[in-house]
């Protein structure tokens with residue numbers, strides 16, 4: 015009821031004010047008219063004068079009004095809430111009551127210079143609340159002038175920007191962290207716009223720019239991808255198709271070898287910093303291309319060199335095999351002649367019609383052609399290569415040989431049980447010769463398994479430390495070996511295989527020589543229990559199933575080696 019009365023009274027007063035302003039008395043001073051018209055609303059509908067006070071009083075920004083020397087005359091509720099000071103405590107005090115002494119004096123000097131120059135000042139101060147809490151205040155001080163242009167009052171408005179500042183600081187820190195990481199990345203990074211212009215790059219990019227003597231790496235890579243992969247990386251990525259680890263080369267000037275790069279491209283959208291992007295809609299978001307390029311020149315060159323070496327080795331091997339074939343074919347042909355003569359001589363002797371002179375002539379012919387065949391074979395004998403000792407881990411050598419034979423083992427359906435010792439002494443050995451011995455023993459095991467026709471084909475390879483040396487066991491469940499053959503297999507030219515093709519019977523004889531050079535021994539035995547596998551169809555007669563090859567090795571020099579783990583680590 016009371017409020018209704020007040021409203022009606024206020025409304026009546028405002029109507030009267032409106033009427034007054036529409037036709038004011040002639041002698042009304044202009045200041046009065048100006049002051050009254052300030053309360054007038056649209057169409058000269060006056061607003062209640064209290065509204066202006068309430069707007070300040072209830073406004074969400076901390077507001078203070080001071081005299082010309084910053085003595086507080088008025089503060090609103092938001093000021094009380096933000097600073098913790100009740101109105102009656104701060105009235106009459108200087109605004110410096112809020113200072114926490116962390117704001118540099120130069121800032122205050124700037125503030126005062128500006129406001130005394132009758133201009134508004136906006137800046138940031140470090141303030142302290144009544145209970146001692148620090149906060150960052152974004153303050154605007156506006157001078158309020160009297161009719162003669164003198165400073166009457168100052169209007170201060172401030173808000174707490176502590177959280178905004180913390181956010182900005184953490185953003186700045188994150189930005190600088192990301193920039194450091196991108197700069198330190200061993201990969202070339204470039205952010206490109208739709209025309210291929212570089213917007214952001216990193217140290218690796220700049221390094222390449224220097225190497226290319228100012229030619230833009232992004233342009234060269236773009237051209238290389240276009241030429242070598244047949245698509246434009248920027249159009250493709252912006253069209254929504256990323257690419258990864260595409261290997262291209264960039265030709266360099268002055269006949270320098272080309273540089274190889276593994277390139278990846280991905281589309282990223284740069285958010286619009288403008289006001290239109292404020293609500294997070296995609297309006298104005300700029301599509302960009304993130305180009306990453308990893309310099310793989312060294313890897314490519316190493317791969318090419320390895321390929322060349324491999325090719326060279328294969329060519330040399332082919333040449334060697336071809337030479338041996340030719341020499342053996344010639345020797346076979348030459349040996350055929352004395353054999354024919356011997357056959358003729360024995361026929362003549364049998365018939366009793368052989369004259370001693372003609373027999374002597376025939377024997378001479380046999381000698382001469384036999385000698386020629388021998389010469390052919392001697393000439394074909396390759397020179398013995400002198401190998402220097404090298405320090406190796408036998409586990410590594412066996413693993414390499416196994417890897418080399420993977421295809422053969424898979425094709426023959428052989429299950430390999432590889433049991434390397436955890437720690438082996440490092441040995442000084444003739445590396446190539448020893449590797450050939452392991453390869454021969456593995457090939458023998460494969461042949462034994464192939465000749466057995468067994469269903470379950472197994473191969474067990476184990477190493478163990480024996481004093482300062484190493485013992486290697488290669489065991490198969492193949493055809494096995496008769497007891498009486500266990501020594502004969504080391505005789506030169508002994509071949510016990512059913513399939514003799516490509517076998518000269520020298521493998522184990524030479525292997526024994528190599529193992530002896532390494533202060534060890536090699537022996538073949540029947541496989542203890544390992545050979546007895548259920549489901550095998552053939553049980554060879556006269557020999558137990560399977561074969562166990564055991565060999566020991568020590569240093570060429572006889573010196574003890576350093577202990578190495580399975581992985582070759584000390």
Ligand code: FAD
Pocket residue numbers: 078080082083084108109110111112113114117119122123126127130139140141151153155168169170172
């Ligand atoms: P002071 O000696 O008071 O001032 C430091 C320097 O400011 C002086 O060396 C001098 O160069 C200059 N200065 C101070 N007073 C005057 C003057 N009357 N005329 C000319 N130069 C002068 N300060 C805050 O720390 N936090 C606030 O929130 C804040 N709000 C303000 C709001 C308004 C409306 C105004 C007018 C001032 C405000 N100030 C505020 C400034 C405050 O009045 C002090 O100047 C400031 O706090 C520094 O106080 P002080 O005692 O450390 O040093």
